[in-house]
Amino acid sequence: MFAPIYFDHNATTPADPEVIEAMLPYLARQFGNASSRHEYGRAARRAIDEARGQVAAAVGAHASEVVFTSGGSEANNLLIKGAAACLKPGLLAVGACEHPCVIKPAEQLARRGWTLAKLRVDGEGRIDAEHYAAVIERKPRIVSVMLANNETGVVHDVAALAEGARQSGAWFHSDAVQALGKLAVDFRRLNAAGVHALTLSAHKIGGPKGAAALIVDKRLELEPLIAGGGHERGLRSGTENVAAIVGFAVACDLAVKRQAALAEHLCTLRGQLERGLLGLGATLFGQAAERLPNTVYFSFPDIDGETLVGQLDRAGYAVASGAACSSANPEPSHVLQAMGVAPERARGAVRVSLGRGNSEEQVAGFLGTLQSTLSRLQQLAAMAV
Amino acid sequence: MLKLPIYLDYSATTPVDPRVAEKMIPYLVEKFGNPASRSHSFGWEAEAAVEEAREEVARLVNADAREIVWTSGATESNNLALKGAAQFYAGQGKHLITLKTEHKAILDTCRELERQGFAVTYLDVLDNGLVDLEVLQAALRPDTSVVSVMFVNNEIGVIQPIAEIGEICRSKGIIFHVDAAQATGKVAIDLAELKVDLMSFSAHKTYGPKGIGALYVRRKPRVRLTAQMHGGGHERGFRSGTLPTHQIVGMGEAFRLARLEMGTENERIRMLRDRLLKGVSDIDEVHLNGDLERRVPHNLNASFAYVEGESLLMAIKDLAVSSGSACTSASLEPSYVLRALGREDELAHSSIRFTLGRFTTEEEIDYAIKLLHDKIGRLRELSPLWEMVQEGVDLSTVHWAAH
Secondary structure, eight states: OOOOEEOBTTTOOOOOHHHHHHHGGGGTTOOOOTTOOSHHHHHHHHHHHHHHHHHHHHTTOOGGGEEEESSHHHHHHHHHHHHHHTSOSOEEEEETTOOHHHHHHHHHHHTTTOEEEEEOBOTTSOBOHHHHHHHHHTOOSEEEOOSBOTTTOBBOOHHHHHHHHGGGTOEEEEEOTTTBTTBOOOHHHHHHHTOOEEEEESTTTTSOTTOEEEEEOTTSOOOOSSOSSOTGGGTSOSOOOHHHHHHHHHHHHHHHHHHHHHHHHHHHHHHHHHHHHHHTTOEETTTTSOBOTTEEEEEOTTOOHHHHHHHHHHTTEEOBSSOGGGTTOOSOOHHHHHTTOOHHHHTTOEEEEOOTTOOHHHHHHHHHHHHHHHHHHHHHHHHHO | OOOSSEEOBTTTOOOOOHHHHHHHGGGTTTOOOOTTOOSSHHHHHHHHHHHHHHHHHHHHTTOOGGGEEEESSHHHHHHHHHHHHHHHTGGGOOEEEEETTSOHHHHHHHHHHHHTTOEEEEEOOOTTSOOOHHHHHHHOOTTEEEEEOOSBOTTTOBBOOHHHHHHHHHHHTOEEEEEOTTTTTTSOOOTTTSOOSEEEEESTTTTSOTTOEEEEEOTTTTOOOOOSSOSSOTGGGTSOSOOOHHHHHHHHHHHHHHHHHHHHHHHHHHHHHHHHHHHHHTSTTEEEOSOSSSBOTTEEEEEETTSOHHHHHHHTTTEEOBSSOGGGTTSOSOOHHHHHTTOOHHHHHTEEEEEOOTTOOHHHHHHHHHHHHHHHHHHHHTOHHHHHHHTTOOGGGOOOOOO
């Protein structure tokens, strides 16, 4: 039995050996509760302080701007609901292609007196500039647009969007979970452009699951989601997950150090993959937009995405038919719907997201397998007619 | 050779049992899939591990695995339980009841609910730390929707009468939540018997990792909650967010070990605690806090009169102990739990919580006893108050001059 090849790095990534090594002491003798005043506790506190500095440095933020959370979903919930709780209900604008952990909290607020505007995208998944300007005219109080989309990999010019929103006085948030490690992410530059908060997550960049951060401008007032003890400057209570936080920090260091070389490597692989896919007759979603170097989202006419993904899994390639957390949901992707992709086309969607461990040989092997799988599925479809 | 400082703060957190850590590591390395990935074996493997761990957590407390919802820890579980139930059942009433001696995760959440328009009654406890059932009965109102009482107190280790409170709440159709963060592995919990609707768990107080906890949500009769974290709809919509597989596997293993070993382990720990109790009992003017019978064997909380609290902690820094709960230890305020028992500030200030655990040894306890005798003796030699007490002055009759 050979190990399957992992092409689903936007769902999660394996933890880097250096990350695991850094975490292990905190699962063993360095087990203190960071709130305890004795030496065990102080050692844990020092580890968290150091990690906070590392995470901040990775995105050009200040340590005091980092709020650790249990994951990206929590950080996004904290920002959307926490900021809203400190404001009078008004207009809230989020990208139509945002992750559910931005859209669902926004929809919750819409049931409590807020007006929700979903920012339209064009056929390539880019924010529709005209609609955006019109929404900003209506003076939203909160705007959230992700740096890069998890399904299509489409990258938004968040600095320009934030500049455009500045006159409205809105708090501007960007979910950078998929961008970190694949693009350069500089909070100081974004902050200067009017971005007030960023969401980062460890397990998408070779860190452990269970740690993430909200990077937040101190002027942005937040109501905590989780009360009790006043950890994280009162913004997030609960005993700190020291091992995961330490692992997150090391992963951030590595991600920044490797980002440029990794992006180049991934671009090469993506080019190879896309040429092959186009040769086989695929449609690439968001092809004309600026995209992450690792993400390719495609479909073939009359081929069901779930079926294709299942066949590929059996042949030893782990890919996704949509976002991991809604894989159970048979509805076509909300991202493709927002892009105006016809439902029958959207149901064929398959996502390949490449990572550090992937190679040209693996991509070549995948294309070969895909070709034979496709012709088998097409034969079956022809027989069924 | 003894390793110093000696860890006697198992209620703040416990080390991860090496057997637990060993089970966790493969899920960081080769079995790293996202349990929500439904399209490949990496995801299925992770999901299977998550479900196996869910069974283990359920088994420790005799619940159904489908009643277990993963969270990031007991603090989040407590927030989800109280806010989720209060908000969902707000139509039936907006009054909650809890105790003054609950953990901050409950008290701060109740304060937040008060800001949202709910009323909360904070009950006094008896001098021994236990709730008076008649006081609880009397506090019930027609609009009471939720009662929250902790199973085991984190500072004094007393075990509240959960079965009796459950009967009262069930008979009135009131949702009953129990914070069991300090109870798992220490007291037997049978959710088929107890009439508890919601119960919070933590892994890191029971030799599992930090960053993972769970909330038990009863299915029969069915308890509903308003979700507090929205997104991909994980955990049947109760709690969205990628599940941290390795931490969940760790919690499952930690709870499995607790189920298998708690019987013998608790007897060993009780022997050690009793040895410590006997060792400190012959120091003059030692006051024990909390009921000694209805109490977990892991906890001893003692006040050493006529010794100043901060100096005491400094003097015994070879012992990693705490003066209260870790979550409030940054403040120099005396413990609100001890004050609720009627201890004056002075005594509350000079109190030490000793909490023993799986890796505590007899040698460590003997060292601690000797150290306490030496240091308390020395500190009292320096205390003018102690000198007056020795001379027979009743301090309560002394009129102090203001400076």
